[in-house]
Amino acid sequence: MANFSIVIVPTKKLSNGRHRIRIAVAHHSQTRYISTQFILDSASQIKNGRVVRHENAANMNACLRKLINEYEEIVTSISYLPAISCTELIRIINYEQKKKGITFQSVAKEYMDFMKGEEREKSYKLYKIASERFIKYMKGDFPLIQLTPLHIQEFANVLHGENLADTTVRIYLTLIKVILNYATKMNYVTYSIHPFILFKMPTSNVRELDLSIDELKRMRDVHLFKPSLLIVRDIFMLTYYLGGINLRDLLAYNFKDKDYMRYIRHKTRNSKKGENETVFTLQPEAKVIIDKYLTKDGYLKFGKYSSYKQIYSLIFRHIGKLSILSGIKKKVTYYSARKTFAQHGYNLGIQIEKIEYCIGHSMKNNRPIFNYIKIMQEHADKVFREILDQLL
Template sequence: MITLKMVIRPNRQKADGTWPVNLRISYQRKSSYIATPYFVTKAQINKAFEIKDRFLQYQVDEDLNKARKEVSISFEKLADMNTAQIGEYLSNFLYSKAKERINFFEFAAHHISRMEENNQASRGNYGISVRKLKAYIGHDDLSFNDISVTFLSNFDAWLKKNGVGTRGRALYLSNMRAIFNAAIREYNDEDNDIIKIAKNPFKRFSLPKVEAPEKRALSLEKIKKLIAYQPKKETVQFAKDVYLLSFYLVGMNSVDLYQVAKISEGRITYKRAKTRTVRADGAEISIKLEPEVMPIIEKYRDKEGERVFNFHYRYTTAAGFNSAVNEYLKDIGDEIGVEELDFYSARHTWATLFVNECEGSESEAAFCLNHVSEHKVTSGYIKKDFARIDRANRKVIELLK
């Protein structure tokens, strides 16, 4: 009897941290394994190395059922083969170069679900992008192999015709590209000659060109005005406090302020939500708490100790928190003469003051802001010295005196 099972072998972990899913063929007390197009991360399996990702489990079960059915139908032909020969036969049957209809919208839903699990702030924009695409084609039956350069050009033209500006079109199409690339990484295995998504039209399609955004940084004079401003409304005071909290913490993003879990030894150490899932170092950064920030920290401390700040009691999501702060900041902007003041300008302001007023280098500013190093290989050898950020931050804060 030929038995088949999808397995993950613990000792076969790849350099990128994933494990391949293999189809094991057992026959006459011998076993062979064949490659499948599936790979799993630690988050997708349990301690017994069994798949717990429902979407992936569905795909794997579908292949396993196809293989079992083929073995049942062709048993007389397979009975005289050894396990390696049966494996080759099933590999050709399941994973030939023939194009497979992989539904874009089903994978997109799975991709966005992963983003939600990782609390990635941009997941909302991805959902909007997918809904725009669905509105364009009028149904949800779209294969990756149906998407061509012409398809993308027509979609872009439709967006423009329906009043979407250049920045919005570029955003929707770049999100679509990110989903497409994620699917290629998941389904294609060039090492084993498994190509389920045969083409990538984004290699030949140019996204709409977006003009460089206007610099959001406040001048030294304006940030001093913001600090001196005394709001009459509690909500506006809240927005001012959160803005300065970010500024004093070297441009800490709102989602990280919302999620950060603890303070230890006079420092806030966290992994930046925007990039922690795509960087080898987890985008970790540690900021020393300067005296100027402590009154704000104490004002919004989470008394229950679940997180550092109590923002999650005020707002159910990080996106809602960010939206509220931006709304209230407009009042401050009107008072100090800054049009459309927003939360993210705190980050821009810190960096601009460090470079222009403290004469810091752009590369040092990038390090302080936890951006990816231009020298990826070299940075992988060097242990991070967060004291560099402490010294830079102190220089910037001293400018405000």
């Protein structure tokens, strides 16, 4: 067992003649020292491991005792203590103490910087808003170790008090939870009681955004004259024809000399469940639109709109007008193409696993059936044809 004591080391006198208080760590017949922030004017102000004859002696002794208690708690948790040296023990103690000083803001920034590198700009902005709101509620940055279930519940109450929708509250709290889970996985913090253990996340409303066969046909066939609306309609239909592909994946894919798609969805590319590659043949309906916008280098360019931001903005601004002109009375978004493809497949009685594969969704590996089978391109091609044939 390691022993701790409060000392000064006369040979390590500071340049101004004063002395820094250190914690002596004795282990395996070795003694090493951990410096503290406390400084004494004279070596005589330490007696029997206590600070004496100092105006702040009582407070210093209390803080030093608390520090030793923390060190002893760390040592107690090390199951392999007999196998490590005194120097290694001090490294562990310093690391564990450093973790206690790691703040929410520093971890949130680290996580968001990683996200920035992955070009997830929209998600980055949401995380930034959520973390800034949380820090504001906490009245400034704070050590992660101080966070309790009461803080989470009170933060949720504050958000509800601002009349935010349940969906918005759920998004903010989900993002905060992701950051905390990242911190625990990186061993930045260890919670004996997780801050979210008592919190019940607001349920998400199912987004009724899918279109019926008749509605989708009306959108496909409506007469349009404005170029921007024609482009939005083509992008929406192409997204549907490609299994509800995400816009980022669509713009990043090189279609040059290809009659198929083989890609890993950007959203799940770094998923802990592994990469899920999707492969399927390009159907004639998709090829018509692809050939219309295909550039020499194999990528799609929609008129004067080429970047993700430009095209996303175009869709956001005009998808509502397109749905109105198509006689559709429900809310329609770009996501509706993906939701509609999946719903049409489900309505036909197609296996969920096959639909998941076609839309590039991460399939649940906890289903025992996946120990024996795998879905391949030939299965996907049949699914695409069966779904798209409904529009003939």
